[in-house]
Amino acid sequence: DWGGPLPHRPAEDSAFAVARFYQRGGSFQNYYMYFGGTNFARTAGGPLQITSYDYDAPVNEYGFLRQPKWGHLKDLHTAIKLCEPALIAVDGSPQYVKLGSMQEAHVYSNGKVQTNRSMTGNGLICSAFLANIDEHKYASVWIFGKSYNLPPWSVSILPDCENVAFNTARVGAQTSIFTFESGSPSHSSRHKPSLLLPGVHGSYFSGTWWTSKEIFGTWGGESFATQGILEHLNVTKDTSDYLWYTTSVNISDEDVRFWSSKGDLPALKIDQIRDVARVFVNGELAGSQVGHWVSLKQPVQFVQGLNKLTLLSEIVGLQNYGAFLEKDGAGFRGQVKLTGLPNGDIDLTHSVWTYQVKHWNFQPHLLLLCSHFDAGVQTLH
Known part of the structure; x- marks a missing residue:
């Protein structure tokens, strides 16, 4: 989860x-994950899931x-x-051979193995796994006519029932430390703000940061108008x-005088919202509400004449x-209305609303130009 370890x-x-899986008779090993991944964009699920699938x-x-x-597991599978x-x-x-209170061996062979004797020259095909499942103490065990020292919580693999080819607690692979540094695109790849942010006023470039003034409401050719409150998804x-x-x-002059005389403001009410709702009046943020299907009541400041209300x-x-996760939905539920007017509430639920999908600055070319990472690898021998 987001914010978790x-x-x-x-x-x-x-x-x-x-x-241990192969020692005890396993035949097909599955890794989850062997190659980590990234859930790009909206494929991470939710709510509040990290995008890394590493x-x-x-x-x-x-x-x-x-x-x-990677190297240690490669050596393991080579030994297997x-x-x-x-x-x-x-x-x-x-x-199966019991070697101690927390030590055991599993021997694979094409014949009966005398585990108290050396395997040299007996002609059998033989491999053995020696396990010490004690998490804290080393153990010395006797098998095949010789002594083997087993680190805590480890398995030794003997492909010939004599020589240790691999022990899980002894790492022989190289160790690498990764460093990731965020940076800006090279000087030659930088574009002027007018090229990167077409048609946006108040945009500028400073150092390695791009900024732009957000356009709110309906601004693009993809907007459309219809009667009623539509479900978000x-x-x-x-x-x-x-x-x-x-x-x-x-808003009439009578409405404004009414609110002035009472020293009060009208309020926008929405029965239920999910997850975040923001209310704008004439281009200014009036307030926000956060929650999972919670009610919203937001005082709003109108002026006489035609006012633009944006959610x-x-x-x-x-x-x-x-269960029924596909029915949860998003956006707004129930009534959307204005309260506190001199002539009663105004139900906006079935009014004509204009819709616009997404923020302007959620554009792929911005993400490509503004995101740049360098990765360095340091190998420790």
Whole structure:
């Protein structure tokens, strides 16, 4: 979840789990994840899900090897591959040997193995896995006529039932440290603000930051008008978290005098909003409400004549679990009305509203020009 700790599993523990799987008779290992990824744009689900799907994988979401995990698991599977003749020679379960209170061995062979004797010259195909499941103490075990020292929480792999080819707690792979630095595009790739931000007044470029004055309400050719309050997702088709609603309200001189005499303001009421609603009157922010299907009551300052009332619906992720999640919806529910008028409330629910999908500055070319990362890798031997 967003703000939660990043998952991390040591290479030694990952290797231990895989080795134990094969030791106890496993035949097909699945990694989740082996190659980390990124849930771009709106594919992360929600609510409030991070976009990274890296999960401390051996290959990270940028395509770089995460050392020593990648190298350590590669060495593990190389050792397991050496055991292949013995692994496939067993018809049934491997031979089990108790080596201590928290130590055990599993022996794969094409015949009965005398585990208290050396395997040299006996002609059998044989591989063994020696495990110490004590999390804190080293253990010395006796098998195949010799002693083996096992680190805590580890598995030693003996492809020939004699020599240790790999131990999960002993990392021989290189270690790398990744550093990520954010920076600006090179000087030659920088564009003038007039080219990057066409048609936006008040835009400027300073150092490595681009800024622009946000255009609110309806501004583009994709806007449309219809009667009634439409459901957010049905309009945006899940292409944006943002949907603008705009209508006009005519205020008389009598209304203004009424509010002045009472020293009060009218209020906009919406039965339910999700997740964020912002109210603008004549281009100025009047207020906001945050919550999951909560009511909104916002005092508004009108002037005599025609006033532009604009609502911005913002969703923060979509539900991706639970019953009837597809019916949860987004935007506004119930009545939208103005209260506190001298002649009674005005129901705006069935008024003509003009709709505009998303913010102006959510444009792909802006993201490409303004986002630039350099990755460096330092190898420790």
